[in-house]
Amino acid sequence: MDALALIREVYASTPRAMDILVRHGRQVAEKAVAAAHRVMHLQPDITFIREAALLHDIGIHQTRAPDLGCTGTHPYLCHGVLGRKILEKRGLPRHALVCERHVGTGITSAEIHDRNLPLPCRDMRPVTLEEEIVCWADKFFSKSETANSAEKSLPDILRQLSAHGPDKAHIFLAWHRRFGSPEAGALKEP
Secondary structure (H helix, E strand, O other): OOHHHHHHHHOOOOHHHHHHHHHHHHHHHHHHHHHHHHOHHHOOOHHHHHHHHHHOOOOHHHEEEHHHOEEOOEOHHHHHHHHHHHHHHOOOHHHHHHHHHOOEOEEOHHHHHHOOOOOOOOOEOOOOHHHHHHHHHHOOOOOOHHHOOOOOOHHHHHHHHHOOOHHHHHHHHHHHHHHOOHHHHHOOOO
């Protein structure tokens, strides 16, 4: 499967959004593959991780995110569900689930219900090792053109996630201990 060819096909009419998506996807893929190599004893599917990392945000063009060159009609929060639909139609069900489950550290059906989020009321948390790795790696990079492609710091990631509940930072830290560099294992809770 050629992830970049698929992105070019889907984003043919939105070149700015495509450039942002590809840059971000490559950053996430590089970090995710490096993390997968650190946990080879868990037998991660590295080819799948690379493809899924490139495709995890494929639904953004259908959202209202003009700063990313996206002129769709849906709230940005919906990009994971929209990406799932795109990839399921192309016969990529595993990749589709990464799209849906990578937002934040995942979203529970209770959160969707309680916060009245514009999403189908179902659990959207990473389940597989590969989904967790892509979700973890994604938090290090912004799609914003002003972000200069720089990797976010751990305190910045934790601050952003904590705004959605303290459990989100705890989930991320557990992943960081597992997938991050060896010194990540010594991290203390915020």
